[in-house]
Amino acid sequence: MFATYLIGLREGLEAALVVSILVAYLVRSGRRHLLGSVWAGVGFAAVVSLGFGFALTFGPRGLTFEAQEVIGGTLSIVAVALVTWMIFWMASAARSLSGGLREQVDRAAELGRGSLAGVAALAVGREGLETALFLWAATRATARDADPSAAPLLAALLGILTAVVLGWLFYRGTLTIDLSRFFTWTGAFLVVIAAGVLAYGVHDLQEAGVLPGLDTLAFDVSAYVPPTSWYGTLLKGVLNFSPATTVLEAVVWVAYLVPVMTLFLLRSRRRAPRPTAPVTPAATSA
Template sequence: MFSNYLIGLREGLEAALVVTILVAYLVKTGRRELVPRIWAGVGVAVAVSLAFGAALTYGPRGLSFEAQELIGGSLSIVAVGFVTWMIFWMARAARSISGELRGQIDAAAEGSRWSLVVVAMLAVGREGLETALFLWAATQAGTREAVGSITPTWQPLLGAGLGLLTAVVVGVLLYHGAVRINLTAFFTYTGGFLIIVAAGVLAYGVHDLQEAGVLPGLGNLAFDVSDTIEPTSWYGTVLKGVFNFSPATTWLEAAAWVLYAVPVMTLFVLGVRRRKAASAPAAAPVSAR
């Protein structure tokens, strides 16, 4: 549930920041009459995201088990790709997102009346579609049957909903200047955590493809610690809900987890260090005597 809360918070905060910047810039530049177009674009983006989430949830139910597993595994891998791109993009763009959006809104304000609607819809819709896809994948991973029990689907959805609600509150406070947060630090720490979450979703996607018969090795377990970490226990539930940890993991699942988490985390940490070094003030030159 916590991982889904973090997904909702992070994606929701990105969308809230976009809306806050767009609305605040229009108000400060004396174009308050254009603000309803921003909200119209946000409304369209939310509606499309909800429809996309509903299609993901209810669309595959009439298919065979193998087809459901094939779709689920494929979409889980696609979701990991999207969230990985989002993690690296936001880590780079946290400092410059305000300037980029102001340039877009100036150009849109001078265009047709629908231009601002499209700008807001695309800016918020991208976050909404990514959220719907990744939450669906994480929810599917969290509800995998284990020792005859299934984790209720409302728990990850509740976590995501609370995260989105928190993001809305933070966005309102940011707009009114009540809070100041270090966006670079926020997206750095949450990005590192979400890499681990994404690795678990990827491993789950591989398991789905194994059950669909697309990938081999379903019965070849790398480890089985079900006797030590019972899936129905509170700590097993926590590990499953936060990290998508499976007590019985195949070799292919384990390999997918390692081959994703290690290089992606390494590149992420190196990128963070490189940006910190680039933003640090240059050392004063030593004068020769």
């Protein structure tokens, strides 16, 4: 549950920051009449994201087992690629996010309300689609190996609601946060989660017969970490840990985690000496 809460919080906070910056800039530049376009774009992005999540959840059920595994494994790998790109992009773009959005607002305002709605829809929709895909991939293994539960989705919803509250506080100017540090810590944890999602995506492809080695185990600790135990469920839900892991899953997990985490931490360390001012929508950079 914590993993899905973190995904909802981080992705939701990115979207909330975008909306708070857009709204604050329009208000302070005397363009309140354009706020309706922003909210229309946000609403459209939310509907599209929910529809995408619904299609992921209920779409593959009428297919054969092998087809479901191929789709699940492929989308899990796509989700990992997207979240990896998102982690590095947000780490580098956090300081210039506000300035870039203001330039887009100025250009869109000149073109009309529809253009401004498009800016809001694209900015928020990207986060929404990424969230839907990664949440689906992260919860798919847990839902299969344990009793299906709505708890992970409720945790993700709680994370999103927390992000909305934080975004509102940013807009009001009553809360500041070191975004560089926040995205560094959450980014590192998401790298670990993504490694587990990638390994399970490979497992799906092995079950579908696309990849070999389903019967070749690197280790099997099921006797010590029963999948139905509370700690087995916790490890599966947070880290996507499988007590019976194939050699290919283990190799993929290590091959992703070690270089990606190393590059991410090195990049974060290079940014650390630079002072980061507290971020509010009124600041010149977010």
